[in-house]
Amino acid sequence: MKLINLIKNELIKIFHKAGIYVMLLIVVVLSIIAVVLNKYLSVEDISNSFLVEVKMEDYDVKDPIQLENYVADKSNYETLKEISKYKYESPEYYYLDNNLYDVIYCQNRAKYIEKNEKKEKECSSEHEILLANAKNFDYKKVLLEEKAELVKELNKIGEDAELTELDYVKAKILVIDYRIDNNLPKTYTDSSKEIESYPDLYREYFSLDQNDKDYKNKEDLLVKKEKEKQLFEIKYKIDNKLYVSGKNYSLRDSIIYKFTTVDVFVLITVIMITGSILSEEFNKGTIKQLLVRPFSRSKILFSKLIASLIVFILFLLCYTVLDGIITAVGLGGVKEIFEPMIVYNYNKSAVVEYSLLTYCILSFLAILPKYLIIILFVFLVSIISTSSSVSMAAGYFLMFASSIIDSFKNIKIINYLPTSVWNFNDYLFGGMSSNPYGSLSSSIIIVIITIIFLIILSQFIFSKKNIKNQ
Amino acid sequence: MKNILEVKNINKFYGKKQVLEDVSFTIHESEILGFIGPNGSGKTTTIKLILGLQSMKSGEITINGYNIKKDFSKAIERVGAIVESPDLYMYLTGRKNLELIKDMYKDIPDGRVEDVIELVGLSNRIDDKVSKYSLGMRQRLGIAAAIINKPNLLILDEPTNGLDPEGIKELRDLLKGLVKKEKIGILISSHNLAELDNFCTDVCIIKKGKILTNKTIEDAKKTNRESYLIRLNKTTGLKKILYKEDEIVDSDTIRVYTEKDNINDVIVKLIEANYKIYGITKEELSLEDAFLNAAGGNEID
């Protein structure tokens, strides 16, 4: 009961200071900016607004190479100009982006290089047809044409072709059928891109050795496993008709992101709070008032640690809620957060469904060791240095150093450092470590030992600490 | 009388430098111990050792019978302290500061916060942020914070620092009231003897980490003989009447060292020698004088 009072006091102190509110404000402003940019400006819009007209004077057209360049650049320019009339994620954009350049190039080449008027006319009329198609776009017609081509190809390959080649074309037909049945034109949206990648993934995956035991090199096995995961997740979604047009995953993605990655704003806040919760009391002298109370020093320290963790979780939740509200209002996607998450489990060799809540909790537990070790490290440095800035700098240094260390995975020792194993995300849902020597149990052991070591060392140093005279 | 604080032979080093050497003293119920010494003599260090804020090489400190090292929580339970300066959270209100401290003790009645606010006279400004307080108000809030747990030992490290004479007087009255109301012992340190005159019951002088003298004010004053100032019409030709140590202060005043019972004899002698007596005053010895004497006439500062 008394420890709870101490923790409550620490929280009161934190919530009466501006720091945490400033961070929340920054986060809100940034997420509003992100939503506005996302809604009204795409990267393509921005790059298209920098389009510069291609002029003949700028090229030395007597030189055949320069002439080639001119034709290519001009075709590119004319294509982009035409395409930018449509929204990036629209089917028309996709359609023109994949077909228009060739005919325009053909047209320009016939005009400037081949000087073949007949061909120029042919290409020009093809050009007109494409534009007319886009104007009254009928994606089903286009898909059916494509399917007819594929069926022809299938018959031509015949039974004597390699099995994978045959399956590849069949997979392509499967995707087209799925698109037609479920009203899914080809676009540059994430889900459309995902379905589109299915045939290639299929071919690549089945051309690999299927027996895991044959893999001598862990990197190669990881590549195979990664493809396996992608392939089976997409297959599951196709089989269960989970790709439906009009889905909007903006909100769901914004939520998932907070719990599957160590977010930089959460981290900055955590380091700020932990780095100052003790050292500020040392600097201002208020630590004396805290230590002349009927509590052991370890209780005082513990209360501050728990308070830091509570603020960390609260901040993460507030951030998720605020960013979620802004995203939902700006971009929508509330309905979709109730859909299950589709995840491939290597152990079961099967796809499993999780609710968003379960998925977020599990993912958060997987990255929690990383947060914990950083928090405890900052805490330890603040006890030793009694300086907020030194301990905060130490936190950022640890982050920075860990990503550098990570790039030396081929040195065996480095794979056993806490900073190499502190993110359990790889293991989640029956996954496997990207660390060539790691296993889940060794990672857990290393993390637990590190955490216990940091706590004991902090307690020891704090209990022996002399409060210097001013 | 019950011992509240017992400091026994404490030794403290900073590196190789010894800053406290065999420091010992005791505080009983209702005692106010003035802990006097120049800057750097080791007052704050001693106080920090008593409060368990620093570790010492050897020695023993007990508060209310509990050893500060072995039984920290019990020993510190009934102590209130201001060390160096009142350590307050500037971004909180005065009331919030007090509530935070109240919540660290069990069994403090709810009305206690109001009581101490009243006692130190901060009712009007208690809901302002401490950053807006004057130094004197901070000092008073510091005292409120130090007594909120009804301590029987109050430790104040140079509480008069930065206060004007008016503030010092207020502080004294506040503390006197406290001692009268609750049977508490006070350890109050200062580098200025005069400030604590007429206020402490006991005095302990520390210099370069060593205790020079440690006795009650009464004892200290007693070791000096009484003196009287006598005003006369003239001060010439007194040599044969007065004793060697008696002094001629100026043209109409002399100082006579003698006991109360003998003062009549001196006056009779003066009258017989045809001197006119205009007045006699007993000289009150100040605390400062008493200790300058006790310390062998050395300057303390």
Ligand SMILES: Nc1ncnc2c1ncn2[C@@H]1O[C@H](COP(=O)(O)OP(=O)(O)O)[C@@H](O)[C@H]1O
């Ligand atoms: N951290 C320290 N390191 C070394 N010497 C110190 C330290 N703190 C205090 N001292 C020395 O200890 C002595 C006692 O200091 P202090 O207890 O603050 O004196 P006071 O409170 O009587 O002014 C001084 O000589 C001071 O220089």
Ligand SMILES: [Mg+2]
């Ligand atoms: Mg001092």
